[in-house]
Amino acid sequence: MSEPDDLGGQLLITPAGTVVVSTDAMLASVDRLRALEAALLIDIRRVIAADAIADGLPITGITPRLERLRDRCERARDAFGRMAENYTRLESAIEQAQRDLAAMIAAVVGPAAFGYLMRMILFQPHVLIAGALIGWAAIPDGPDGKLGTVRDFMIAHPELITSPEFVRFVSLVATSIDDAVLGGMGVPPWLVALPGFDLGRDGGVAAGAMTVAALGAMLGMFRETSVAVDRVSTHPVTDAPTGVRERFDRIPEVNQVRIEKYEADGMPPRFTVYVGPTETFSPYTDGEPWDLTSNTYGVAGLQAGSFRAVELAMAEAGIRPGDEVVLTGFSQGGLVATMVAASGDWNVVGLETHGAPAGNIPLPTGIAGMAIRNTDDLVPALAGPQLEHDLMQVERRAFREGVDIPTIEAAPAHQRSGYEATAAAIDDAESGAIREQIDALDTFATDYLDRPGGQATVMTFRATRE
Template sequence: MDDALTLSGGGSTAVATDELFADAARLGSAEAVVADWHERTRVISRGLIELDLSEPAAGPSDLSSPTWSMAVAMARLREASDIAGWLREALTESAERYGATEGAVAAIWRIAGGPLAWLLGGVAVLPGVLIGGGALAGIIAGANALGWRTPLETWLADRRGMLSDPAFVRAVRIAADSTDELVAGGLRVPAGLAVGVGAEIRAPESASIALGVAGLFGTTLGSRFLVDGPVRVSRPIPDGRGDRSAGARAARTDAHPLEGPVPAPTGVADLVDRIPPTDAGAQIRVERYGDPTDPRWIVYLGGTVDFTTTAGAETNDMTSNLHGIADDSALDALRIAGADSAALERAARLALVEAGARPGDPLLPVGYSGGGIAAAALAGDPELDVVAAVNVGGPVASAELRDGVPLLSVEHEEDLVPAVGGSGHPSPDRLTVSRSVLEAGVEYDDAVPAHQLERYQETAALIDASDEARLRAFREQVAEFTGSGAGEMTRWVATRELSPSTPDAARGR
């Protein structure tokens, strides 16, 4: 575990800790101040000469001579300015070199990922993998239903630390972009063709293809495997369920349900603290700030609740997550079946309308895990006036961002979840903050302990304490967006609408 934050992106090719960037900025400021002092000293020295003040009897070389003292001061100030500038350049260069090294390593992984996946697909033989995988999944499901534990689950439990190894996380990030090469290898597609085409098929394209196939099967067989559907939002009642009498109105009304005033968030930690936890009942929280005639909105989106792949009533599930990743691909618009956008994203839009938001109102989406996918999708919509967005532990590397809309993405080094979105592509508007959060040699109960929201809350507090210029600018943007006054908060339960004949229709909220 390390309290140092590593920053990458945000319009810079440098990769380094926030302390290094802050130190380089301080040295730059010191260099400017000392250079100003040097200039002032030069002006004073020149003034002494022009005034033709008499020197002591010993002449200008006398240590008590004003001319001599000014000359010494100028020399020392010039030396201090040069040293500060040299140190600043050295720190910046080290960050640039580290960034270049990281880029080279990532490129090597990407280059090797395609051929390696093709080879593995060819050796494994795709049909056997699919049949064996399906049989294994069935065995595990049956064993779990009987309360038994399979050897595979025992093996994974005994090696749980592997899932949090940074090297394994990097391998998963590359593998997420190489699924098509694996399949091509199993189908014996020539390596050159498979790898060449596969370079253009990454995690979003693979997700879109998978959803298209699932949609066709769902239409034919009536299955809801990875098939999304309409959503609605409602107000929560004390037991956490949705108040279905509220319904989901399509237009703004004069009376908006409020749960009370809330203070404006003062930084990133406040934003992360307000994300609904997975056991909160309501998955969406909306806050309004500013004058009623000129409102500004923050929408907070909770993480994944249902980890199954059959779409049920719960919107925060794997089906919604996969749709959210697929939305980043141009192929997504070409799918005939299963082409709905992510359920949570659509629910967030409905909740904003229900809370009173109008088209064109400034918006700041904040999301955790699967909610981060939806937050990034909202940030990329050109029809919304999104001023900034925050992703906490979500796989958003491939998210298409709008120019000038900053996305602060917080991703722990040992967290497997952000890696499943693939390597993505660089964006000058995406600033990624990472940190190591696990202790070496310590065993954790959770399968992915680095993904816990509590640990991301700790990282958010470190972001607020950082003096790094980009992080400071983001905090200032949030403060300017919300203002100093109180806001109004509402909470919303999102539900996917299912027909009475749909299997598992009662599952979820």
């Protein structure tokens, strides 16, 4: 059930195979109207049959009234569909206009900014370093140093980065970095702003992430390494998760990968893989592969350390290419889970992500599950707008307009607590579209435990950079 003090907004749903956004309440109403239509159709047939044998009973006129009522249900259902289509069409037009304007601005400003930065890095790095040091020195020391001062400021002012408007700005920036690069290469701004003129089918998000990685590498950041994986524990588990919240609760921390193996007599094994979130946000590589380097490489479509670690863990757990797999991940874990599903190297039949910067990754069709995002969470926006709809998209504002945003942690809309509330709201959803996806992932594991010989084993893995 949803938390009694839930601060979030309504659920917005984009079913698989469409680009139409609807609320859970609207889809639930459509489901009820469809059920009422079917019931009325059955009643009409019964009345017609009764009329044929009534022999004078006073039922004349009932059938036309039932037909009119059924027609009203059908027209109401169609009206809901048109409302959703018009809303989506308007939102898409606004977003496209904003992206085109952002591309034009980036292409105009890009050459000067990009050229100045490159000259500083190549010819006057001391000036760049001096400027960075002066800026760093201007930050006052707090109880936990300068980083603590920055952290405390962001925690005290969560509204600065917790709003759908800021998230949209971040998304526009993510799709405009490649435009700035093109402008820096001398491509005319009017050409850069043309629809479809991007470095990739994802609106240039991957190209922009590659640019960030390349620039950071000049300063010793974003250096990828080899990774190693160790199995930390193996033990039986007696139950399978049911519902989005229970799956979310099994996403690990510290030991970044959890794999559950389900077996039943006469059946091939099934596996559920849970991938944890980012462990460190330092751009400098150390022993932790769930870091900012893996985030950047993952959005860029490159071989991120965390992605390679998950594949190593899957192989160590005994998952073969033909075995059915369901993946669940939070934040970077959702990005990595999406990369595994998109790789084509594994038989992924289900995927559930929470707050993942993975909107620029195309997925194969036929995968059950949901991509879940809080619309006031900036992290998913780092991958730009959602460009594919082969997986159901479920969105919700973590903190609806007018409520007090918590000042306990930075970026509260991206914290586990924010996604726990969203997961609970999804479990409470009434629409058949969401219930179908929840049931598909629930059944994947529980079905085996209900069979003769049903058993499950959980394995946890810890990955490190070498």
